[in-house]
Amino acid sequence: MDGKWQIGSLLAIPLYIDSSWFFILGLVTLVNSQEITQLNLVGNLWWLAWIAGLMLALLLFISVLLHELGHSLVALAQGINVNSITLFMFGGVAAIEKESENPIGAFWVAIAGPLVSLGLSVLLFTLLYTLPSRENLDTVRGLSVYMIEDIARINLVLGIFNLIPGLPLDGGQVLKAIVWKLKGDRFTGVRWAAASGQLIGWLGISLGLFLILLTGSLSGLWIVFIGWFVRRNAENYQRITQLQESLLTITAIDVMTREFRVINAHLTITQFAQDYLLTELHDVMVYFAASEGRYRGLIVIEDLQSIERSQWDTMTLWDIVHPLNTIPSVTEKTSVVTIIEKLEAINERYITVLSPAGAVAGIIDRGDIVKAIATYNQLPIPETEIKRIKEEGTYPSYLQLPAIVKTIDT
Ligand SMILES: [Zn+2]
Numbered sequence: 001m002d003g004k005w006q007i008g009s010l011l012a013i014p015l016y017i018d019s020s021w022f023f024i025l026g027l028v029t030l031v032n033s034q035e036i037t038q039l040n041l042v043g044n045l046w047w048l049a050w051i052a053g054l055m056l057a058l059l060l061f062i063s064v065l066l067h068e069l070g071h072s073l074v075a076l077a078q079g080i081n082v083n084s085i086t087l088f089m090f091g092g093v094a095a096i097e098k099e100s101e102n103p104i105g106a107f108w109v110a111i112a113g114p115l116v117s118l119g120l121s122v123l124l125f126t127l128l129y130t131l132p133s134r135e136n137l138d139t140v141r142g143l144s145v146y147m148i149e150d151i152a153r154i155n156l157v158l159g160i161f162n163l164i165p166g167l168p169l170d171g172g173q174v175l176k177a178i179v180w181k182l183k184g185d186r187f188t189g190v191r192w193a194a195a196s197g198q199l200i201g202w203l204g205i206s207l208g209l210f211l212i213l214l215t216g217s218l219s220g221l222w223i224v225f226i227g228w229f230v231r232r233n234a235e236n237y238q239r240i241t242q243l244q245e246s247l248l249t250i251t252a253i254d255v256m257t258r259e260f261r262v263i264n265a266h267l268t269i270t271q272f273a274q275d276y277l278l279t280e281l282h283d284v285m286v287y288f289a290a291s292e293g294r295y296r297g298l299i300v301i302e303d304l305q306s307i308e309r310s311q312w313d314t315m316t317l318w319d320i321v322h323p324l325n326t327i328p329s330v331t332e333k334t335s336v337v338t339i340i341e342k343l344e345a346i347n348e349r350y351i352t353v354l355s356p357a358g359a360v361a362g363i364i365d366r367g368d369i370v371k372a373i374a375t376y377n378q379l380p381i382p383e384t385e386i387k388r389i390k391e392e393g394t395y396p397s398y399l400q401l402p403a404i405v406k407t408i409d410t
Pocket residue numbers: 067068071113114162170
């Protein structure tokens with residue numbers, strides 16, 4: 001992964017740090033140490049302010065990590081894998097492999113993080129209650145009490161901020177789970193929570209800009225950034241949901257093409273090679289053999305290499321075809337989700353679509369799939385790109401359909 005380092009693992013979950021994390025670590029250390037100096041907590045021991053500032057920054061990230069572990073543990077308890085936890089500029093992300101199967105499960109995964117943060121906050125505030133006030137303590141002890149106060153506050157903010165009900169925040173996931181439960185449809189839940197996230201993002205951006213104009217200071221810029229981040233992610237959720245819905249809606253008949261040729265099964269291999277293979281420059285053409293109005297099977301060009309040249313004049317295509325019931329195929333009604341999965345499983349360039357009568361209705365390759373999805377979702381994917389996908393048989397990096405398919409429960 002680029003710009004990401006693994007620093008260890010927790011409960012067998014790999015733990016990563018994004019390069020943007022170091023920037024924030026530095027910034028948070030700076031802000032903390034300044035505050036500690038201003039509060040006159042360290043006297044003239046300026047270096048102690050820096051050490052305490054750094055420790056606070058690290059404790060902030062441990063708090064974020066514990067929050068993510070909250071989500072992860074509940075997911076693990078539901079039998080769902082957690083692929084990684086990554087700490088980055090705006091906090092942490094637990095890459096949970098798939099969504100809970102039902103809204104109740106999704107609700108608990110979502111709320112677990114904020115509950116950990118709020119729980120930690122309550123715990124630390126309770127601890128503070130039993131400790132003497134820092135004015136009566138020496139420098140190091142006073143500083144320790146200050147740090148506990150600060151971390152208690154940070155966890156409170158982490159818990160409350162994440163409960164704001166819009167995607168990508170946990171509160172958005174909670175809202176999604178509730179709407180999912182009420183309306184009985186996951187996609188409706190995501191649409192509501194993503195719309196709410198967009199609104200909250202815009203509110204954040206406006207609030208930040210308003211603060212900058214009002215106070216003339218740039219501290220509102222951070223709120224603008226977070227607002228922008230929330231809005232953009234909410235938009236992504238909307239896009240991905242629309243994409244997932246389209247993958248379940250589109251079927252083979254919408255995707256398939258007739259980019260194959262039907263050849264007389266009585267032709268000898270020599271005739272076939274001369275009339276088609278040597279004259280056609282189209283190196284990715286698919287050939288089926290038929291006779292007496294019936295499909296006899298698929299011709300696999302690679303098979304020819306293993307047939308003695310001396311037999312080419314006597315053997316017919318019928319002798320070497322792979323009958324339709326032995327080749328990988330789908331029906332016209334198969335959803336594109338299943339087609340994508342099957343294509344990956346067989347690791348071929350295309351798959352055959354059979355009609356109810358057992359004839360070849362069409363073939364589907366990865367380019368056809370991308371084209372159908374692009375049309376359905378109004379994604380601007382140029383024809384040259386579709387051609388490249390068809391020839392190379394790989395999905396583009398921005399549309400990794402096998403990975404998207406894995407997020408859909410079928
Ligand atoms: Zn969370």
